[in-house]
Amino acid sequence: MHPYLTDNKLRKEEKLLNKGQFDLVFENGSSTGNKRIVIHWADNGLGHPRLGLVVSTRYGNAVQRNRFKRRIREIFRTHKNEIGARDVVVLPSKRPEARDSTYEELADSFLKLLTRIEG
């Protein structure tokens, strides 16, 4: 068991921090999504998952974009030992439902997509 999986923290090492790390996921990984969020993932061989977030300005203003990122971060933090050793990049869907989703709806979507990835 990797030590990062024994707690509920979210360190800087558990995030994607530069363009190279993002590009690896987009070029070598797979993707799936529903009407609220889209997930790209790829195995990273580190023994723990890492999270990346991409939210374009088309999603909304700065407050709405930050709120989306914080909620996804919270969901990732509380479920990170169910994801496996993967890099995961989460984007909001372009569908209008994505814009005013509640925290429960986002968490529900994320966990459903997670089972699809495991399968």
Add this chain to the structure above:
RNA sequence: GCUGUGGUCCAGACAGUCGCUUGCCGGAAACGGCGAGAGGAAAGUCCGGGCUCCGUAGAGCAGGAGGGUUGCUAACGGCAACCGGGCGGGCUUCAAGACCCGUCCAGGGAAAGUGGCACAGAGAACAGACCGCCUGCCUUGUGCAGCGGGGCGCGACGAGGGCCCGAAACUCGCGCGUUCGGCCGCGGCUCGAAAGAGCGCAGGUAAGGGUGAAAAGGUGGGGUAAGAGCCCACCGCGCUCCUGGAGACAGGUGCGGCACGCCAAACCCCCUCCGGAGCAAGGCCAAAUAGGGACCAAGGGACUGCUCAUCCCGCUGCGAAUGUGUCGCGAGAGGUCCGGGUAGGCUGCUGGAGCUGCGGGGCAACCCGCCGCCUAGACGAAUGACUGUCCGCCUGAAAGGGCGAACAAAACCCGGCUUACAGGAUCACAAAGACG
């Protein structure tokens, strides 16, 4: 009291759990403990500054910005007070002006130059005679009034038309009003085959009609052939002088009979201001690789504009028994240090034109003094999730249920402006004048 306008303030509160960024403390580290952690607009990036680097003798040209006055300010296109003007209202009055109240104003210059003023109208910027009015002349030229048509304007009008409804334009009709002028007829004359053309001439006159956004001062009186600032009074306007004011300006005397239409958010002129770039500025530390320089080690030369490559001599190793010389073969071509500098890291980075309270100055904007306080500093970029109590709002008869992120998030820092915003608190004003 209601309502409206403007200013100021708040932007649910408290407690807890799991997390995020950061300061201090402990620790070798992992990590732990204690504390701090978005806004009134942080936004738009529309102005102005600080700060940093670069440039710079001084001045000007070009370009850009501003524009009543005085003040405030680090500065401003900001703010305050005042001045002037427009609009609306009140009072007085026949009506206005003056006076009072509210509100708005990018509010220098059109007597420096250039340019524009469509349509209508006779004439539109050293104006202009269409009708009318007046005078004179002749070859005496639609007599006057009216009615109708046509034209034009108006209409909670009708029909058509019309994007779903319903308007507008447009067409037709109806009604009302209006029309300088034969634009036409009732209704003429001359010329001409007809179509059609014409139906006094020369002057004066800017009062009247009519067009227009605007017609070249207004009202009243005198005057005249009719008229006219032609003359006079008042008002307006311009100029001189005097007085008051810090000034914009205001008041007054005198003069001028009117010159100076409007547009500078048209070119332009005048005055004032502006060197450029921006924290990805700038500074410090500084890997790998490549390249530069110096010294040491053996390097030097030829070729070439220079470099590489190539060639020659030399060095080092091996071989020809050995030494000197000579010949052959092969290999090596490095080490140390220095500076620039990329990735990366650190810094700039938050204590400041700072905030609070009290006192003082000023009509105010704002300024001065003293006490106290420290209040975000991230960099794929920190505030999220959940629970409870109270509070507010919505719904409901109640119990209960729902909502509480409305707008919108620092990115070097300030001062403004502009724009967005659920709801709440609070203060000021609402007059002049009249009535009770």
Add this chain to the structure above:
RNA sequence: CGCGGAGUUGUCUAGCGGCGAAGACGCUUGCCCCGGGAGCAAGAGCACGUGGGUUCGAGUCCCACCUCCGCGA
């Protein structure tokens, strides 16, 4: 952070301060054809991003705002 440009019918563009805002494509109807396309003819079409201001008069000039596109570090 610093800048630039553009918003005019369904689409793409014109448009001296004075209009019923113009053109092409598209659309509708008719002719032609067995039918379609092309061609010819006729026709319809309430488009000046929003709000103020200057002016007698604004699509045009000025100011503020909104939206979109683009550039530099």
